[in-house]
Amino acid sequence: MIRYFLLLALFGLAAASVSSICPSEGIRNVPLPLWSTRYVTCVDGIPTLSKCEPGTQFDANYGQCVMIASVQNESAEFVCPETDDPSEPMYVPHPGRCYVYFICVNGVAYEQICPDGTYFNPILRVCDLQENVDCPH
Numbered sequence: 001m002i003r004y005f006l007l008l009a010l011f012g013l014a015a016a017s018v019s020s021i022c023p024s025e026g027i028r029n030v031p032l033p034l035w036s037t038r039y040v041t042c043v044d045g046i047p048t049l050s051k052c053e054p055g056t057q058f059d060a061n062y063g064q065c066v067m068i069a070s071v072q073n074e075s076a077e078f079v080c081p082e083t084d085d086p087s088e089p090m091y092v093p094h095p096g097r098c099y100v101y102f103i104c105v106n107g108v109a110y111e112q113i114c115p116d117g118t119y120f121n122p123i124l125r126v127c128d129l130q131e132n133v134d135c136p137h
Helices: 002-011 015-021 072-077
Strands: 027-031 038-043 046-051 056-059 064-067 090-093 100-105 108-113 118-121 126-129
Touching (some): 064 108
Antiparallel strands (some): 027 038
């Protein structure tokens, strides 16, 4: 209970707004305004402050932390459709680098970079071992 009130005090959230963003049952991640790396995790109506790992930021469309593009203008190379279905994100491989791909959300391309030793697998829509991916580059 102390954690609940501390959270309210630290972020100036009114009790009504917290109860309205935290459902009484289930789990939900909720973004905090003005914070790109912090969010509230709601578990059965109880809010807990959460923080993204270094190199990631909270994406409200996914309800989780995602990689921050290492080169901000890379997504300019790829244009997403203006409309898409957020429940079915579009994953698109980079045209010249097999370890890079884009996730399209609301018409915006978010560059993602696979960990070392992996390439983006467009069939599985995940980073995969290099030997499992047909990379022409």
